[in-house]
Amino acid sequence: MRATVILHPSDAERPLYEELVNELGVSGAEVLRQAIRELHKRESYRKERKARAAAAKELPQTG
Secondary structure (H helix, E strand, O other): OOOOOOOOOOOOHHHHHHHHHHHHOOOHHHHHHHHHHHHHHHHHHHHHHHHHHHHHHHOOOOO
């Protein structure tokens, strides 16, 4: 799969992207790969917490 991301000089994300490329010393594609992995991990944790909270509400209260 190939993704194309165009970041114009006026885009707010452009300096953030350039900073990460320079600080991490990796390619722009690797910055995007790492961002996707981190976002996926964050969303997975969010879904897991939401499911646990829903399950806790369904449990009968004792005592």
